[in-house]
Amino acid sequence: MTFQDPAVDLDVTAQTISRAIAERDLTGLARQLGTLDLSQILDIGGRLEDRQRAVMFRLLPKDRALEVFERLDPALQRELVHDLQGGEVAELFAALEPDDRVWLLDELPAALATRLLRGLPDHERALTASVLGYPQHSVGRRMSPAYVSARPEHTAGQTLERVRARIDDAETIYTIPVLDATRHLVGIISLRDVLRAESSTALEQLMVDPHSALATEDAELAARRCAELRMPALPVVDAEQRLVGILTLDDAVRILEREEDEDSARQGGVEPLRRPYLATPVRSLVRSRIVWLLVLAVGATLTVQVLDAFEATLEQVTVLALFVPLLIGTGGNTGNQAATTVTRALALGDVGPRDVLRVLARELRVGLLMGLLLGVLGAVIAGLLYSPGIGLVIGLTLVGICAVAATIGGVMPLVARAVRVDPAVFSNPFISTFVDATGLVVYFVIARAVLGI
C-alpha cells in the first residue's frame, strides 16, 4: 500500500514562491497563489520565513487572506500582525470571530491588544470583552459568545426561521441551546432534529438534556468532553447554569491540538514551539531547549556526587563501572514508560490525583515483574561473562531499579497534577535524571552487601 506524498510538490512550490519573493516577481506570485487551495497555502506558509510569509499574505485576495489568517497558529498570527500595517491589522482583527480574536489577543503585547480592541465596533467589542473576562486556560476564554438560542415553547418551524434570521451572526447554527425566560440552559437541540420534526412541534418535546461546560472549567477538560461525546458543540454556562457561550468542536480540536503539542514537547524536555519547525529560527530552537537541558544537567550532577561517594568501591572493583550506563538506562526507560502511560491517562481524564495509591500499587507490581524478568536474564549473562558475584549484583539491582523507577515514574505525574504543575513537565528527562541517581545508590548498596566490600 502506498500513500501519495503531497509534501514533495509542496516543497517545490514553497521554493518557487520564496524565489519569486526574493526576485520581487509579485505578479507571477499572485497568479501562482491563485492556483493553490487553502490547505496548500497553509502548508507553504509554514515553510517560509516570517517576512516572506507577510509578502505572500499581502498578495492573497482579501477573503482568502482572512481564511488563512483564521487558521494560522496564534504565534504566526502575532508575527504577521507585526509585519503588516496598522490599517490592515485593524481590518483583519475586526473580521475575526470573537473567540479567534481572543486567541490572538493572548499573544499580542498589551499595548497593541488594547489599541486593537479600542478600534472595534461597539457590538464586537462587547462580545470580545465577554470572552476576555474569563481566566486564562478556562473554557470561557475559548468559547464563542455568538450563538443562536431558542425557547422551549418555540416550534420547530419558528426555530428554523430564527436560525435563518441570525445565520450571519452565529459561530454555529447546528447546535441550538434551549433557554428558559431567565436564560437558564434547559435543553439542547440539533438543527438536524429541528429539520426532522413537524414544523408545529414545540422544542420542549424535541430537545434533549444538555451536556454543558462551566465557563470557569479547564478548557482542555471541556474540549475533551466535547470530542469524546462527539458533539458538534458544547454549551458553556455560568455557575447559575445560565448560557454564556458555546464551544464548537473545531475550537475544541484546536484546544486539544495545542495541549497535545505542549504535552509531547514537555515529555521530551522541550518548550513547545507553537509554530512550524522549518519556520522556527535556530535561536528559537535553542531557546526552547537550553533551559531544560541546563536544569537536567544540574540535576545530573547528583549522579556525580553519588559516584564520588562510592569512589572507593569503584576503584576496588572497576568492573562495576561497566554496567552503570546499562543499569541507569534501564531504570530511566522503565520510569519513562510508567510516566508516559500515566501522563496520557491523566490527560484523558482516566486517572486523577486521588488515584495515587492505586497507581502506586499497580506500577510497583509492574516494575517488580519486569525487574524479575530482566534480573534473571541479566544475572545469568553477567554471571557467565564476569563472575557469579557480579551476576547476582546485576540481577538484584535490576529488580530494585525497575521497581523503584516504575513507581516513581507512575506517581510523579499525579504529584505534579496535585500541585497544579503540568504533569508532562515532570516527565521523561526529569524522571530519568531522578531515577539515575536513585538507581546508582541501589546499585552500590547492593554491590557492597553482596561482594562484601
Next chain:
Amino acid sequence: MTFQDPAVDLDVTAQTISRAIAERDLTGLARQLGTLDLSQILDIGGRLEDRQRAVMFRLLPKDRALEVFERLDPALQRELVHDLQGGEVAELFAALEPDDRVWLLDELPAALATRLLRGLPDHERALTASVLGYPQHSVGRRMSPAYVSARPEHTAGQTLERVRARIDDAETIYTIPVLDATRHLVGIISLRDVLRAESSTALEQLMVDPHSALATEDAELAARRCAELRMPALPVVDAEQRLVGILTLDDAVRILEREEDEDSARQGGVEPLRRPYLATPVRSLVRSRIVWLLVLAVGATLTVQVLDAFEATLEQVTVLALFVPLLIGTGGNTGNQAATTVTRALALGDVGPRDVLRVLARELRVGLLMGLLLGVLGAVIAGLLYSPGIGLVIGLTLVGICAVAATIGGVMPLVARAVRVDPAVFSNPFISTFVDATGLVVYFVIARAVLGI
C-alpha cells in the same frame, strides 16, 4: 483560579457501582445509572473491570446503551462483545453507523467478524463492505459511505427537501457534496449556506471548490487536514475524483486522538494501551512495556562493550567514571529534545523525509550551540573541582555529545518515516540508548587525547 474536580465524585460513584454489582443489587444500580449523564457513564465505565462493565452496560436503557457503545474505545468494545450474548451483539452491531462498524470489525477475531457481517441486512452489509474494501490506515476505511449529496442544478430549496428526505440515513447533513451526472465531486456546500440562500438559487452559484481526500490516502493526514481547515466534514473521492464517502470532523478527531495515543506511548517506549489505564490489567501493562524494555536493554549492552574496551583507561583515571551518567544523560536529553520536536513536526506535516538535509543542518547548529554553552560551564566547574585536564575533557565532550545527539535525534525520525516505520518507535528511549554508546566513545577518545593516556 481553581477548576472544579469532577473526578472526585466520579470515583465515589464508580466505587458505589462496583459495590452494587458485587452485591448483585441490580435494581438499585439501574436506578442510580438513570441519574447519570452520558459523559459520567463513560468515565465510570473506564474505571470498572471488564465483567463489571458488561453488567453495567446491560442495565442501561437500550438507547443509552447504544450511545455508550458507540463512544467506547474499540478495544473496550471488543471486551464487551466478548461478555455479551450473541443476540445482544448482533443487535448492537446492526445499530452502529457503517464506519463505526468497521472500527469494531478491525478489533474482532475474523470468525466473529464474518458472522456479524453475515447477520446484517443487505443494505447495511453493502455499505459496510464498501468501507472494508479500503486498505488499513487509509481514510477510505474510516469514512462514512452514508452522505447526502446534491447536483449543481438543484436549487437551495430542492436541496433542503433532499436533506429532509434522507435525514435519517446520513451520517452528517451539515456538509453536502455536489456531484455531476457521473458522480464526480464538483463542489461542496454547507447546510448553512443552503439555508442562507434564496430558495430558488441553484447550487452552482452557491457551492465552493471542494477540499477532498483521496480514499487511499493515509487517514491521519486526511484527518489532520480536516481539523486544520476547521471543516465539519471532508469529502472522500476515488482516483477518478468520484465521491465515495465523507469523513466527519468527529471521526477525524477520533483518528487523531488514536494517533496521538500511539505517538505519545511509543515516544515513551510503550505500546499504546488503547483502553483506560485503570481498566487495564497489570499483565497487559507489563506486556505493553516488556518487549521494548528488553530491546533497549539488549541495545544498552553496547555501552558495556564500549566501557569494557576502555577499561584500562578507566582503571588509570577512575575519576572519569564519575561523569559517565552525567555525560550520557545530557546526550540522551539532547537527542530526545531533537527527536521530540522533529517527530511532532512530522506528525503535523511540517517536515517530511525530503527535508532531511535541512533538518540535519539545523540540528547540528542547535546541538553545537547548546554544547558550547554547557561545555564552557562544565569545563569551568569540573576544572575547579577536579583538575584543569578533566575540565577540558568534560567541556570538549559536552560539545561533541550535544552536536552528535541533536543530529542523530533530529534525523532518526525522518529516516524512520522514509522506511515506513512509525517515527515515534525510533524515538526517545531508542535514541537515548544509541546516543549513550556513541557518547561514551566520544568521551574516551577525547579523554585519551587530552590526558595523553
